[in-house]
Amino acid sequence: MTTHVEDENRRDFLVVAGNAFAAVGAASLIWPFVQQMNPDASAKALASVEVDLSPVKEGQAITAMWRGKPLFIRNRTKAEIEQAEKVQPDELPDPTARNGGISGDVPAIDSNRVKKGHENWLVLVGICTHLGCIPKGQAMNDARGDFGGWFCPCHGSHYDTSGRVRKGPAPRNLDVPPYAFISDNKIKIG
Amino acid sequence: MSGHASTYEPTSRWGKWWDERLPIARMMHGSFVEFPTPRNLNYLWTFGGILMFCLVAQIVTGIVLAMHYQPSDVQAFNSIEHIRRDVNYGWMLRSMHAVGASMFFIAVFIHIFRGLYYGSYKAPREVLWILGVTILLVMMATAFLGYTLPWGQMSFWGVTVITNLFSALDTIYAGLGTGIVEWLWGGYAVSGVTLNRFFSLHYLLPFVLTGIVILHVWALHVAGQNNPTGLDLKEASESVPMHPYATSKDLVGLFAFLVVFGWFVFFLPDYLGHADNYIEANPLVTPPHIVPEWYFLPFYAILRAFTGSFLGIPLGSYAKLLGVLAMFGSILILAFAPWLDSSRVRSTKYRPLYRWFFWLFVFTCLALGYLGSKPAEGVYTTWAQIFTVLYFAHFLIVMPVVGLLETPNKLPRSISEAVLGEGGSASFAGATAAPEKR
Numbered sequence: 001m002t003t004h005v006e007d008e009n010r011r012d013f014l015v016v017a018g019n020a021f022a023a024v025g026a027a028s029l030i031w032p033f034v035q036q037m038n039p040d041a042s043a044k045a046l047a048s049v050e051v052d053l054s055p056v057k058e059g060q061a062i063t064a065m066w067r068g069k070p071l072f073i074r075n076r077t078k079a080e081i082e083q084a085e086k087v088q089p090d091e092l093p094d095p096t097a098r099n100g101g102i103s104g105d106v107p108a109i110d111s112n113r114v115k116k117g118h119e120n121w122l123v124l125v126g127i128c129t130h131l132g133c134i135p136k137g138q139a140m141n142d143a144r145g146d147f148g149g150w151f152c153p154c155h156g157s158h159y160d161t162s163g164r165v166r167k168g169p170a171p172r173n174l175d176v177p178p179y180a181f182i183s184d185n186k187i188k189i190g
Numbered sequence: 191m192s193g194h195a196s197t198y199e200p201t202s203r204w205g206k207w208w209d210e211r212l213p214i215a216r217m218m219h220g221s222f223v224e225f226p227t228p229r230n231l232n233y234l235w236t237f238g239g240i241l242m243f244c245l246v247a248q249i250v251t252g253i254v255l256a257m258h259y260q261p262s263d264v265q266a267f268n269s270i271e272h273i274r275r276d277v278n279y280g281w282m283l284r285s286m287h288a289v290g291a292s293m294f295f296i297a298v299f300i301h302i303f304r305g306l307y308y309g310s311y312k313a314p315r316e317v318l319w320i321l322g323v324t325i326l327l328v329m330m331a332t333a334f335l336g337y338t339l340p341w342g343q344m345s346f347w348g349v350t351v352i353t354n355l356f357s358a359l360d361t362i363y364a365g366l367g368t369g370i371v372e373w374l375w376g377g378y379a380v381s382g383v384t385l386n387r388f389f390s391l392h393y394l395l396p397f398v399l400t401g402i403v404i405l406h407v408w409a410l411h412v413a414g415q416n417n418p419t420g421l422d423l424k425e426a427s428e429s430v431p432m433h434p435y436a437t438s439k440d441l442v443g444l445f446a447f448l449v450v451f452g453w454f455v456f457f458l459p460d461y462l463g464h465a466d467n468y469i470e471a472n473p474l475v476t477p478p479h480i481v482p483e484w485y486f487l488p489f490y491a492i493l494r495a496f497t498g499s500f501l502g503i504p505l506g507s508y509a510k511l512l513g514v515l516a517m518f519g520s521i522l523i524l525a526f527a528p529w530l531d532s533s534r535v536r537s538t539k540y541r542p543l544y545r546w547f548f549w550l551f552v553f554t555c556l557a558l559g560y561l562g563s564k565p566a567e568g569v570y571t572t573w574a575q576i577f578t579v580l581y582f583a584h585f586l587i588v589m590p591v592v593g594l595l596e597t598p599n600k601l602p603r604s605i606s607e608a609v610l611g612e613g614g615s616a617s618f619a620g621a622t623a624a625p626e627k628r
Binding site for chain 2: 034037038039040043063065067068069070093094127130131132133134135136152153154155156167168169170171172
């Protein structure tokens, strides 16, 4: 059998195509090994919870669990609400509202952090946006920091009565999770 | 492995049979018996061998502990108590492993400072040094993963804080950091899922470490050992065979080290740990003061030095990202030392100006360690920022500049002269009449 020049070109193409195909196939096999580490179906299944707010008196706070994270739910006093409403976004280290219930970036004014008509209820993911500690300020005798909200003991971040970072290394305001009032005294988170 | 011809001659038929098929005995003989070792090594050079011992000790005790440990969030905490109270000799094995981690770090820090003082990172040992920095990084990862396993409060919150470091990447690309963190956790918070995978990786990494250590030793045997004078070996009489000379010196160092090791294991097994780690992990309560194990404190201080403002410079929302970059940077910058140091003299013994800066650097590391154990507020933060600047200045300013400004002391012509004074070479050579043949 004789070999032609054209055949060699054809062979090169087959070698390159074959190797490329094998390389893509091998590389795609990495994906399951990476993806297996992501949150699994059982973790995702705990995506929403309901919380009854009726036992929480004015000035009190409760902690609930949502997706393995603590949720801070505070029934704010008149003074606390007033204090939070006075602050303008340009005074804040993080001027965006971080509200999971509102799409897009809106300014971090207090009304963008709570539900209209339920301004006394502040619902937050209780995880410091610096490195994930649980800030103090839920119990009555806790240190609440310089702004009357929460204080993270790990690296000294101070949050105000709207859960916005005011001082310390935390880069973002405490997140407001997506939630809705399903009755006057009950919310559904997630 | 190189630079000298092997004199290994198998004597038995069995030895000859093997030597023709897999000359592993020849390799070991060349690398660890007749390998030429500078004859002026001091006790700081015994830490290489001590570290080898530490690695083996951690692997052996770790494997047996894994036979009794349960890597689940329900069982982990209790299984550690079970090991300490019920398992035969469990109290001792657990202490050896936990104390062993601290001893491993004491030894590795001394080993690194030795390398920095005597210029062991300079040509031709750059690759050897970079492999060493890699070993330090893998060691730190292994220790961090291992500290998770007792599943106490410090374990849980330590993991939370350190894994959250990656969320700083959100500043670069929204969602990137959070995605990585949730991928590491296997959920939306640290949980038993996280513990399980950390156990798997904690078991894997020591073997990765072993592989890198083999490369480290290989690179050492290609370039040859440095020595307190920093001079190259010029004649055969300046070296002795590794065995029995260096090996017996290593053993003396190792035994002294083991006295300290044993003292901690038997009398102060919990001294280097934290009391809060004897409270089971609780995702709803953060301990008032989170501190890592002592060996991470200097790096932790650097991380926390970046708050809203750094020595008066406002950082805004970049504080977290900068803190993370500085912390990893403080280790990675070591890898660049061979090129940052402009001095051609290796040993700090002959560098009158640099010597002061070396001890200032040691003090800086100790000060950062102290500050890492203190709350991140007020004057502690200011000092942490000052020492963070000093830490990086040592590499970025002192190393390049001092080498150019300084007039080094007169170097001895050879190791023989350094040890025996002028004209020592001849008498020194005479004194080496191969004592093993006497």
